[in-house]
Amino acid sequence: MFGLTRARRTAAALAASVAAAATALLTAPSAVAAPEPVVGGTTTTTAAYPFVMQITDSSGNQFCGGTLVAARKVVTAAHCVVGESAGSVRVVGGRTYLNGTDGTVGKVSRIWIHPDYTDATSGDDVAVLTLSASMPYTAAKYVSSTDTGVYTAGTTARILGWGTTSESGGSSNQLRTATVPIVSDAGCGTSYGSDFVASDMVCAGYSSGGVDTCQGDSGGPLLIGGVLAGITSWGNGCAEAGHPGVYTRLTTFSSLVTAQVNS
Missing domain, CATH: 2.40.10.10 (Trypsin-like serine proteases)
Known part of the structure; x- marks a missing residue:
């Protein structure tokens, strides 16, 4: 599968993760290759979708996305944050452009990864980030188990x-x-x-x-x-x-x- 499939985290972030944590699951042969922006789409804004978050490293380099589901909670993929520490990740809200300086940069106080996660193609690819402070944006509703x-x-x-x-x-x-x-x-x-x-x-x-x-x-x-x-x-x-x-x-x-x- 390696080289054919890919988790959708950025190649730059994947390379940084490999350098920082060679044991991270994203580097394993069973893991999928690095991720990609929306193909065939159109531009939009975070004003239209205020719950869409950038997930960045501590230097502000975006490598994944996330969804604000409560003032201090962001849902993302496990493969985005496996091998990361709370101090190595930031969440940016209200910033339409990657090179922007507007919006809110939030620190992460806790990362929860599904305990059964091994790699994206095996499932359980879900994580929840807890922020140190509330984001001032409208959170998204999410499905219940019966939906x-x-x-x-x-x-x-x-x-x-x-x-x-x-x-x-x-x-x-x-x-x-x-x-x-x-x-x-x-x-x-x-x-x-x-x-x-x-x-x-x-x-x-x-x-x-x-x-x-x-x-x-x-x-x-x-x-x-x-x-x-x-x-x-x-x-x-x-x-x-x-x-x-x-x-x-x-x-x-x-x-x-x-x-x-x-x-």
């Missing part, structure tokens, strides 16, 4: 991020968004075989490709009906025909997320 019907094949979902705009391209300086249809579990299984874990994952994208999340979009939201229903996780390349993006199926982990939000 499983939101993943009906063909349902329109929205993706967002600052990732690369093509499989081998550079990151987008401005937040981007696109819509993609939910893919049936059977269709996703055809694309990814045993790497697709239906209980943990959901796919979204067009059979012809062309629109997808990419490197740098990892951890960002998959919205259905304006509600957080998935987390950008992994996929085979970016926007390739027959290989939709794979997202963490948040209904499966909603109760665990709520426990963290309330802690």
Whole structure:
């Protein structure tokens, strides 16, 4: 799988993580390669999506996305923060442009990673960051464990991020968004075989490709009906025909997320 699939964390951040923590799971042969901005989308703003957060290193370099679900809680992908410490990560809200200086930079006081997480293609790709101080932005609602019907094949979902705009391209300086249809579990299984874990994952994208999340979009939201229903996780390349993006199926982990939000 290495080199064929990729978690959607930025290559620069992956390289830094490898240098800082050679034992981090992202460097293991079973892990997926580095992530990508929204391919085939359009520019948007954090004013339109105030709950979309940048996740950066301590120097302000964005490597993943996240979703504010409470004033001090951000949902992201486990593969974004495995091997990181609370002091090595920052969360930036209200900043549409990567090179901007506006918005709010939040320090992280605690990182919770699903205890069963090993790598993105094995599932359990969910993490919750607790911030040292509240973010002054509207939080997103997220699915409950009983909202499983939101993943009906063909349902329109929205993706967002600052990732690369093509499989081998550079990151987008401005937040981007696109819509993609939910893919049936059977269709996703055809694309990814045993790497697709239906209980943990959901796919979204067009059979012809062309629109997808990419490197740098990892951890960002998959919205259905304006509600957080998935987390950008992994996929085979970016926007390739027959290989939709794979997202963490948040209904499966909603109760665990709520426990963290309330802690």
